[in-house]
Amino acid sequence: MPRSHTARTQGEPEYRLLIMPHVSERTQRTTTLIILETTKTFATFRYELSVKAEVTPTALRFTVLGFRTPQLSLPSSGPARFEQEFENLDGTFDVFLQGIDGRTTTFSAAITRKEVRVVKAPKKSFVRIATTLSQWNSQSA
Helix, strand or coil, rough: CCHHHHHHHHCCEEEEEEEEEEECCCCEEEEEEEEEEEEEEEEECCEEEEEEEECCCCEEEEEEEECCCCCCCCCCCCCEEEEEEEECCEEEEEEEECCCCCCEEEEEEEEEECEEEEECCCCCCEEECCCCCCCHHHHHH
């Protein structure tokens, strides 16, 4: 469920996005972790965000398609979330994010095995961007 029009006019972000280096528990390799979640908390379930993710040599594209009920349907509250690890991302990427309502935002990020830096941030955006866990954790407060 997208936020109401009133929330949009107040400039409140609808999503938050984390892009950071991460060591995969499964492979023990350094990957780039992407987490996209709604800023809205759902009372009944922690829905999954259905996201189409595309990676090219110079761009990362994320299109929010909708919401899915969680595979484990135990009741719990929280934001809707998408999480994926990407291997071998190295360089500067244009990052495109399209929300469920069709709005888009674009920024550039320099990604290495050790850090992610936002090189060019969007002037206005419906997403808050974090590149470290401390930034991410302070956004949820």
